[in-house]
Amino acid sequence: MTLTELRYIVAVARERHFGRAAEACFVSQPTLSVAIKKLEEELDLKIFERGGSEVTVTPLGEEIVRQAQSVLDQAGAIKEIAKRGKDPLAGALRLGIIYTIGPYLLPELVKHSIELYPQMPLMLQENFTVKLLEMLRTGELDCAIMAEPFPDTGLAVAPLYDEPFVVAVPAAHALAQRASISAEELKRETMLLLGTGHCFRDHVLEVCPEFARFSSDGEGIRRSFEGSSLETIKHMVASGMGITVVPALSVPKEPSAHLRYVPFSEPIPTRRVVLAWRRSFTRYEAIAALRNAIYACALDGVKRLS
Incomplete structure (x- = not known):
């Protein structure tokens, strides 16, 4: 599990679309899709339901996305702590x-x-x-x-x-x-x-x-x-x-x-x-x-x- 994968699932949850999420993350859609599939396999559960024109987040996926955002916030806080030391x-x-x-x-x-x-x-x-x-x-x-x-x-x-x-x-x-x-x-x-x-x-x-x-x-x-x-x-x-x-x-x-x-x-x-x-x-x-x-x-x- 990497911060990049967590960033990808937060983007998909926000956009409700793999293509738009990939654009927001400045990567290709296959790269994003493969990374999310790898994370789902690692966790042995589905984070997203893929069907039709819109992606939906599963109930457990909602919890995972919230936790992923919290982890990203905390990771960002490390950089902010370093910045605050200067300004x-x-x-x-x-x-x-x-x-x-x-x-x-x-x-x-x-x-x-x-x-x-x-x-x-x-x-x-x-x-x-x-x-x-x-x-x-x-x-x-x-x-x-x-x-x-x-x-x-x-x-x-x-x-x-x-x-x-x-x-x-x-x-x-x-x-x-x-x-x-x-x-x-x-x-x-x-x-x-x-x-x-x-x-x-x-x-x-x-x-x-x-x-x-x-x-x-x-x-x-x-x-x-x-x-x-x-x-x-x-x-x-x-x-x-x-x-x-x-x-x-x-x-x-x-x-x-x-x-x-x-x-x-x-x-x-x-x-x-x-x-x-x-x-x-x-x-x-x-x-x-x-x-x-x-x-x-x-x-x-x-x-x-x-």
């Missing part, structure tokens, strides 16, 4: 971030990270929460910035900030001049939502469960639209197609001629944004440095957490 922050940090945080945090975060820790470049991946959790589990990412709640996967978690929600309405809308808006008042409006898969959509539905009813009559939301990004939905709101709810960091610093952002009245709905990483990840200084770079950002309108 604890040396080397890239692979950071994931969800779609509804990335556009509003990353530009300033990358700037501060380069200024403060030039020896630790950020390798960025923007994706859905469920995909980021999978990439953390398989070791494709070192850490991720996400919003709670998410499934308990045994990750280490550090809170970053609590972010209030804000209502975005067309400038000519009756609510545009209000000092605040209650969640109850939104029931009578046409609501524009992010599509399924975005955790912020779920956060909005928790605040106003009526949005999920897609009611066609006068009760609740009359009609619902789904967008692929907050910025797309904002443009739809500006054109008068409805209203939406956005996180505070997405509110632009410069006033818009077509949009108004109105705060919620008490109780103000919020989401908690956190930094998560595998407990086996040993670059503690890198995690602390990333948090410092995040706290160097303006973070207007949010409550910082220690």
